[in-house]
Amino acid sequence: ATSLLVRWWLLFFLFPELRAPSHLNFINFRTLSPSAQEASRVVTQEFSDHNYESLQVTSTQKHVLHVQINRPDKRNAMNKAFWREMVECFGKIAKDPDCRAVVISGAGKMFTSGIDLMDMASDLLQPQGDDVARISWYLRDFISQYQKTFSVLEKCPKPVIAAIHGGCIGGGVDLISACDIRYCAQDAFFQIKEVDVGLAADVGTLQRLPKVIGNQSLVNELAFTARKMMADEALESGLVSRVFPDKDVMLDAAFALAGEISSKSPVAVQGTKINLVYSRDHSVDDSLDYIATWNMSMLQTQDIIKSVQAAMEKKDLKSVTFSKL
16 A cells, blocks of 8 residues: 555655645636536436425435425425425435535525514414423523534535525525535525524534634624625625625536536545534633544545546546545
8 A cells, every 4th residue: 555655755856736725716717627617507416315395305416416495486495395405405414425516506586585474473472381480491402403504515425515596584594504616696684583583593603604704793783783784795704705796607617516516526625624514612621632633534435546647647627536435
């Protein structure tokens, strides 16, 4: 077996271009490979093991899944089925060895209008229990279960790209805050709506959004007032990384990006996501220790040899076949 010393020598001395800073933030859809550009134009494939009431799961290219919130007649409001099915869906995706990246979007005219208050009224307004202690115990468990609906996005080792158009309201902000990358169309707007219905957001926005935006004052303003944040402000604040003219162009770009990610070593990409999430919530020293422990096994992957060999032979990385993970 090739020693680690030889692997690093190959990486850092034979291929200086591999040491150059990444320009992923500046990816232009038109500069991506033709296969990536064609990603959203091929025939979609549906999956029998992803059969849901509120979601639709399809694939337009190898290793990439498209998860749509699929209640367009209800403005993609999050009903009881949605909260349950998201956990089931991303639990399966996390264990799917063929999937390497996910795009999540909303069917119809908007991303989501947030919680379906009509469908959820009985759980919220008539909680189980015959005294304060028992009602509170029920509600705490109820909230904890619903928090898992979006935590599964963060815990899924496959990168999740949110593609947002139209309204992204209430629970929609909770959802996208747990995604890894956020693109939006020019017509998108974002609204932390909970204070307008008499409650504090409790499934992720108040915990994740300050770390996503990095501007506590702005987060406080949005959360206290429920005002709309439009697409340009979302880009300026760092909530999204790119804004596109319309939904179709945005989805093309999201699938192209997912295709680009899925062409990389799944060991490298999934390990990167896991360590980024860990580092967000831990000190630098703890995070360095974690990655050292992580890579003491992951550096032994054959993916390094395959990637370096492709670079030596001046081959497109998309031509490399990486084992399933």
